[in-house]
Amino acid sequence: MKRITMTVFSLVFALALNAQDFSVKSTKQSVAPEIPKAVLFDQSPDGTLTNFESVVSVVNNTGAGVYVTDDFTLDAEFNIQSITAYGFNSDQTFESSVTGINVYVYADSGANSPAGDPAQPGTGLLELVNIDPFGPAVEIISSGDGGFDLKVDIEAASGGSFTLPEGDYWLVVAPTQNIPDFGNATRWNWRAAGTGVFGNSVAHLIDPTNAFGGNFTVWTPYSDLGITEYESTAFIIEGESALDFPAPYCGPLDFSTVEPLTNVEFAGISNRTDGTVNGTSAHEDFTSLSGDVLAGESYEIALEGNTDGGFTNRFAVFVDWNQNDVLDDDSEVYEITQTIVGSDGDDGQQAIQDITVPADALAGKTRMRVKKLFGTNDYLDPCLGTGFGQAEDYSINVTLPLARLQVVHNSPDPAVEVVDVYLNGDLFLDDFTFRTATPFIDAPANTPLTIDIAPGTSVDVSESIFTVSPTLTADETYIAVASGTLDSSISLEVFEGAREAAAVAGNTDVLVHHGSPDAPTVDAVNQDGGGILVDDISYPEFQGYLELPTANYLIDITTADNSITVAGYQAYFTELGLADAAVTVFASGFLDPASNGDGPAFGLWVSLATGGALVELNDEDFIEFPSPYCGPIEYTVVEPMTNVEFAGFANRTDATQDGSPAHEDFTSVVGQVSAGESYEIILEGNTAGNFTNSFAVFIDWNQNDVFDADEVYEITTTITASTGEDGQQATQTLEVPVGAVVGQTRMRVKKLFGTTGYLDPCLGAFYGQAEEYTLDVGTVSNTSFDSTDFTFYPNPVNDILSISTASTVDNIKVYNMLGQMVVETAPKVSNPQVDMNELQSGVYLVTLEVEGSLQTFRVIKQ
Numbered sequence: 001m002k003r004i005t006m007t008v009f010s011l012v013f014a015l016a017l018n019a020q021d022f023s024v025k026s027t028k029q030s031v032a033p034e035i036p037k038a039v040l041f042d043q044s045p046d047g048t049l050t051n052f053e054s055v056v057s058v059v060n061n062t063g064a065g066v067y068v069t070d071d072f073t074l075d076a077e078f079n080i081q082s083i084t085a086y087g088f089n090s091d092q093t094f095e096s097s098v099t100g101i102n103v104y105v106y107a108d109s110g111a112n113s114p115a116g117d118p119a120q121p122g123t124g125l126l127e128l129v130n131i132d133p134f135g136p137a138v139e140i141i142s143s144g145d146g147g148f149d150l151k152v153d154i155e156a157a158s159g160g161s162f163t164l165p166e167g168d169y170w171l172v173v174a175p176t177q178n179i180p181d182f183g184n185a186t187r188w189n190w191r192a193a194g195t196g197v198f199g200n201s202v203a204h205l206i207d208p209t210n211a212f213g214g215n216f217t218v219w220t221p222y223s224d225l226g227i228t229e230y231e232s233t234a235f236i237i238e239g240e241s242a243l244d245f246p247a248p249y250c251g252p253l254d255f256s257t258v259e260p261l262t263n264v265e266f267a268g269i270s271n272r273t274d275g276t277v278n279g280t281s282a283h284e285d286f287t288s289l290s291g292d293v294l295a296g297e298s299y300e301i302a303l304e305g306n307t308d309g310g311f312t313n314r315f316a317v318f319v320d321w322n323q324n325d326v327l328d329d330d331s332e333v334y335e336i337t338q339t340i341v342g343s344d345g346d347d348g349q350q351a352i353q354d355i356t357v358p359a360d361a362l363a364g365k366t367r368m369r370v371k372k373l374f375g376t377n378d379y380l381d382p383c384l385g386t387g388f389g390q391a392e393d394y395s396i397n398v399t400l401p402l403a404r405l406q407v408v409h410n411s412p413d414p415a416v417e418v419v420d421v422y423l424n425g426d427l428f429l430d431d432f433t434f435r436t437a438t439p440f441i442d443a444p445a446n447t448p449l450t451i452d453i454a455p456g457t458s459v460d461v462s463e464s465i466f467t468v469s470p471t472l473t474a475d476e477t478y479i480a481v482a483s484g485t486l487d488s489s490i491s492l493e494v495f496e497g498a499r500e501a502a503a504v505a506g507n508t509d510v511l512v513h514h515g516s517p518d519a520p521t522v523d524a525v526n527q528d529g530g531g532i533l534v535d536d537i538s539y540p541e542f543q544g545y546l547e548l549p550t551a552n553y554l555i556d557i558t559t560a561d562n563s564i565t566v567a568g569y570q571a572y573f574t575e576l577g578l579a580d581a582a583v584t585v586f587a588s589g590f591l592d593p594a595s596n597g598d599g600p601a602f603g604l605w606v607s608l609a610t611g612g613a614l615v616e617l618n619d620e621d622f623i624e625f626p627s628p629y630c631g632p633i634e635y636t637v638v639e640p641m642t643n644v645e646f647a648g649f650a651n652r653t654d655a656t657q658d659g660s661p662a663h664e665d666f667t668s669v670v671g672q673v674s675a676g677e678s679y680e681i682i683l684e685g686n687t688a689g690n691f692t693n694s695f696a697v698f699i700d701w702n703q704n705d706v707f708d709a710d711e712v713y714e715i716t717t718t719i720t721a722s723t724g725e726d727g728q729q730a731t732q733t734l735e736v737p738v739g740a741v742v743g744q745t746r747m748r749v750k751k752l753f754g755t756t757g758y759l760d761p762c763l764g765a766f767y768g769q770a771e772e773y774t775l776d777v778g779t780v781s782n783t784s785f786d787s788t789d790f791t792f793y794p795n796p797v798n799d800i801l802s803i804s805t806a807s808t809v810d811n812i813k814v815y816n817m818l819g820q821m822v823v824e825t826a827p828k829v830s831n832p833q834v835d836m837n838e839l840q841s842g843v844y845l846v847t848l849e850v851e852g853s854l855q856t857f858r859v860i861k862q
Contacts, residue, residue, distance in 0.1 A: 041072045041237040045086060046194035052088040052146060053230050054189030055205060055222070059102060059176040064211050066182060068190045069106070069114050069172045069219065070203040070233040077165045077242040080105075080126075084141075084151040085173035086234035091185040092610070094140070094148045098188070100130030100176035101138050103152055105162075105169055112201040113219045114170035119208035125164070130176055131157045144439045144611030148188065150175065163242045168200060171235060180756050182211060183766075192230035202231035245285040246393050248325040249367055250383035252283035253391040259313070260390045261372050262345030263304035266355070267291030269394055275306045275345035283391045287367070290395040294474075296359040296446050297401075302352050303336065305372045306345035308388070314339045315351050318369040318382040319396060321361040327369055327382035331358045335380060359447045361398050368394045403472035405443040406479045406498065408607050408614075409436050410515040412589050412599045413485040416465075418456030424449060425461045432456075434600070435588060439611035440500050445474040453482060453490065466490040479584060479607075483515050483540045485596070495542045499582035500609045503547060508573045509582040510546045514539045516587040516602055518595070523562055527554040531841050531862070536560050539587075549842075550579040552628045552705055555604070555617075557587075566591075569604045569617040572628050574706065576606075576615065583608055585617070625665045626772055628705040629746055630762035632663035633770045639693070640769045641751045642724030643684035646734075647671030647775060655686045655724035663770045667746070674778045675854065676738040682731050683715065685751045686724035688767070694718050695730050698748040698761040699775060701740040702815065702845060707748065707761035714759060739847050740777050741856050747773040792846070796860040799837040803848065805830055811849040814839075836861050 057068035083103060087094075105126035106114035116123025131137050137157035141149040150173060154162050179186045204219040222231045241248050262275040269291040274280055293299055307313045315336040318327035327333075338351035369382050373389030385391065409419065409432050421429035428451075429438065443449070448471050452464035465486070472478060477498040484491045495511065502509045512524065514537045524534035533555070537543050553571040558564060571585075584607045589600040605614035618627075626632055642655045649671050654660055673679060687693045695715035698707035715732050722728040748761055749771045757763030764770065791804045803809065809832050814823035822839060825832075834846070839861050847856045 039236060040074060040078050040080070040239050041235075043070070043072070043193045043198050043232060043235050044084075045191060045234045048194040048196075049192055049230060052189075052191060054088045054191040055203075055227070055233075056182055056187050057087075057172075057174040057190040057205075058179075058182065058187045059100075059174055060182060060187075061099075061176075061178045061180060064209045065102075065118060065174060066205065066207045066211060067118055067172050067174050068203055068205050068233060069104075069170045070235070071108065071112075071168060071170050071199045071201050072235075072237060073168050073200065074164055074166055077163060078239045079242045080154050080162045080164055080237060081239040082151060082153050083171065083173065083238075084149060084236045085171075086147070086149045086191040087173075087175075088146050088189045088191050089148050089187070090146060092142075092146055092612075093186060094175075094177070094188055095142065097177045097179055097186060098133045098140070098175050099178050101128075101133050101150055101152060102130060102172070102174045102176060103128040103154070103157070104172040105164070106172070108168040108170060113204060114172075117206050117208065117219065118172060118174070119206075125169070126154070126158070126162055128152070128154075128157050133175065142439050142610065144437075147191075170204075171237070173235070191234045193232045193234040195230055196232075198232035203233050245287070246283065246367075246369075249320070249327060249369070249393070251391070251393075252281075253371070253383070253385035255282040255373075255385040255389045255391075256387045257308070258282050258390050259306050259308045259372070259374065259388045260345065261303065261305045261370060261392055263302070263350075264370055264392060264394070265300075265302040266368075266394075267293045267299045267396065271392075271394075277306060277308050280390070282385060283393070286392050287395045290365070290397050291368070292397045292399065293357045293361075295357050295361040295363070295398060295400050298354045298356040300352060301334075301336070301355050302350045303340075303370065303372070304345055304348075304350050305340060305343065305390070307340060307343050307374070310342040311374050311388075312339050312341045313343075313372055313374055313389070314376070314379065316371045316373075316380055316382075317355060318371070319355070320366045320368075321358050321398070323362045323364065323366050327367070328380070333380055333382070357398065361400075363398050363400045366396050366398060368396045370394070401445040401447075401474035402442040403445040403474060404440045404477040404498070404500065405472065406440045406607070406609070406611065407432075407438045408479065408481045408584070408586070409434050410513070410586050410588050410605075410614075411482045411484055411490060412515075412517065412596070413487075413490075414597050414599050415486055416453070416455070416482075416490065419482070420454045420456055420458045422450075422452040422454065422461040422464065425452075427460075435605055435614040437607040437611045437614060440477070440498075440609055443472055443478075445472045445476070447471065451480075451492065453492075466492075468492045470494055479511070479513075481513055481515060481540075481586070483517075485517055488517065491540060493540050493542065497544075498584075499545060501582050502580045503545075503582075505580055506550060507547050507580070508550045508578045510548060511582070511584040512537060512543045512546070512587075513584060514541050514587045516589060516591060519566075519587060519591050519602060521560045522566060522587070523558045523560060525556040525558055525562065526841070527556055527568070532562075545582070548573070549840075550574055551842075557604075567602070567619070569619060570627070571604075571617055575628055575630060578608075581609065586614065588614070625667070626663065626746075626748075629700070629707070629748070629772075631770070632661075633750070633762070633764040635662040635752075635764045635768050635770075636766045637688070638662050638769050639686050639688045639751070639753065639767045640724065641683065641685040641749065641771055643682065643729075644749055644771060644773070645680075645682040646747075646773075647673045647679045649773070651771075651773075657686060657688050660769070662764065663772070665772055667772050667774045670744070670774045670776055671747070672776050672778065673736045673740075675736050675740040675742070675856075678733050678735045680731060680733050681715075682729050683719075683749065683751070684724055684727075684729050685719060685722065685769070687719060687722050687753070690721040691753050691767075692718050692720045693722075693751055693753055693768070694755070694758060696750045696759055696761075697734065698750075699734075700745045700747075701737050701777070703741045703743065703745050712759050712761070736777065738854050739856060741845060741858075742777050744774055744776050747775050749773070790848075790855060792857060792859070796862045797836055798862050799835065801834040801836055801846070801859060803832050803834070805848075805850065807850045809848055809850055813847045815845040815847070 059065035109115040343349040378384035697713040752768030
């Protein structure tokens with residue numbers, strides 16, 4: 001491993017909270033009295049820490065792991081149903097890199113440490129390795145500001161129940177990520193619960209492969225690592241009592257003579273049983289059978305049974321919808337009005353009735369009891385039997401009807417720059433700031449919601465300044481935008497049919513919302529071809545999704561008649577990494593801030609499906625380096641290039657380590673090249689010791705603002721132990737493609753230690769540097785093809801492109817801006833034509849081959 005000086009703080013990550021953090025603002029999930037069984041151990045963040053203080057707990061793609069563990073205590077025997085670990089990922093790419101979730105539970109060794117570790121398979125009481133992070137057993141909860149909490153359904157992950165008796169235990173949670181090392185930005189970190197120590201002991205860390213070089217190869221307490229401000233991790237364990245049937249519910253019920261139920265059909269349950277009198281238990285346990293219901297919906301129940309003669313039997317059904325271990329609360333008792341008379345249980349007689357699930361039923365697994373009896377004594381009491389009859393218990397899995405919802409704050413009124421949002425009277429978003437979006441979340445559907453907006457200083461919902469009560473449709477997706485001003489009216493504009501990803505791979509789907517209160521009706525026009533993308537949109541309208549190829553666009557905002565351009569913007573979807581994404585572009589702010597309390601100025605802002613701060617689209621005349629190309633590239637330690645010589649320029653620079661930017665802009669330095677010719681490149685640099693460094697060069701020959709795969713030059717010579725000023729050079733000859741587009745383009749040079757991301761123009765490394773230059777590409781010199789005799793028209797073109805030349809044109813190829821050939825023809829005549837009628841609007845490159853020479857030019861297809 002190269003020059004790693006181990007400090008304990010490389011294991012630790014803390015980030016100041018500039019964006020809202022729901023889990024910190026609401027430090028503990030309140031547990032309603034009717035759910036005493038749910039939370040067995042609560043060590044969620046208590047709010048005493050203002051940062052995402054956290055410690056690495058992850059397995060990388062080499063199989064090496066660094067693990068954190070913390071203790072918990074159970075005061076009785078419980079079935080462990082779910083575990084939630086609160087985590088953090090700096091660069092917010094966790095969901096794209098995670099490949100598995102690992103959960104371990106260990107007994108206490110008796111010495112305040114676990115009796116086992118993940119490097120010793122078989123030492124755990126529970127060992128769940130590489131659970132599918134996107135399968136039914138795992139929920140990844142993202143807060144949109146780096147928080148990534150992991151909730152694991154233990155029963156679903158293990159395929160059965162996991163029971164722990166009373167005692168002390170240790171929990172390990174560590175995701176597996178497709179990352180090559182344990183870099184701070186990419187890894188998952190287990191958050192601290194708060195200041196001080198929780199539970200019986202401080203949290204511990206183990207680094208079995210000594211990846212960090214600190215020799216922490218056995219469980220080591222945080223305190224021995226120098227971590228003292230916080231010494232416990234944040235997690236919640238949920239489950240239920242492992243008591244004997246039917247606990248925790250009343251019973252078992254007693255019937256003197258068991259006249260059995262013989263069939264129960266409900267919500268996917270179909271359970272036909274023996275009809276022999278006294279042939280089965282008075283109270284049977286069928287909790288292994290589960291019916292699935294949706295809150296607010298109705299389901300038919302069909303019941304059969306043996307009356308043991310010409311007697312009338314009746315039924316009652318009890319369902320613990322509020323999951324408080326009691327079966328006769330309001331709306332939980334169902335008197336089945338149909339009866340059966342003189343039935344042997346197999347003659348087809350049925351008592352049938354619809355059972356409506358309350359809209360406020362709690363999600364999750366609960367209990368249903370079916371009771372059959374002769375007579376009416378204690379008929380509707382779920383806890384008492386009678387002389388003749390039977391009871392059966394089943395499980396019911398309640399699912400809430402859900403919609404997907406993203407909330408965006410786009411009200412430019414300075415008086416509501418920061419607001420609190422309440423959902424059904426409870427705080428939903430605390431200190432929700434202007435130009436911020438939540439991720440898409442699950443929201444209750446098919447029932448009215450009450451959404452209140454209050455000042456950011458509010459104490460409760462009574463301070464609401466705006467209320468709306470929408471009803472969301474189950475399985476639909478919505479975007480709700482807070483718009484307007486207090487002087488006119490605050491509104492919540494809701495778009496139904498929102499998308500969380502592009503409908504077609506390779507596209508960026510764009511929803512547009514006019515959220516500028518003082519802006520007129522406008523159009524959005526694509527400068528590249530003049531096509532109207534959005535026509536006559538007025539405040540506060542949405543216009544439906546544009547399905548655009550992911551590319552970089554220049555957008556003009558014009559008046560509705562297109563006579564005046566209000567502003568121009570760069571919609572660089574490629575550089576923003578928005579391939580396959582669905583986004584919303586907002587007109588945001590005031591055209592005239594001075595007349596609106598000096599509020600925020602007009603601009604175009606983008607919300608992503610992942611939420612967070614909206615992304616501003618730059619004004620057209622401002623291009624931030626290295627746009628429109630990817631970057632800037634990051635290097636943790638800048639070991640600089642000191643000399644680049646190519647195509648007529650020589651650029652010698654400072655050799656000091658960390659003395660220059662990681663990605664340096666030399667685009668003012670221009671080299672002159674000609675298509676089809678070859679040029680030597682000379683490269684030097686500081687390796688900062690006895691290490692070998694490599695170089696890679698990337699040149700955008702087709703000028704599509706992307707360094708394509710065929711535009712990469714691997715420099716095969718390297719430098720070793722160079723100061724950058726000792727004359728060591730890596731040299732190679734680079735050939736300019738004959739089809740290179742004429743004009744100025746970009747060249748990127750990368751120097752690095754190692755091979756990770758070596759040939760990726762968009763990735764840096766731990767040690768190295770990148771530099772950017774400009775190349776001016778000229779045409780191939782060939783007297784047989786006189787460019788003065790060459791013209792093409794019209795441009796822009798609608799259908800037929802005409803080419804005028806005195807020479808015979810052998811071949812014509814048309815490329816889109818992604819470098820894909822879309823038309824090829826071999827006319828073998830002078831003055832040929834190209835049919836572009838079937839091509840989409842946009843910019844294309846046309847390459848002519850004339851007597852072995854090439855000429856390339858751009859055309860705009862309308």
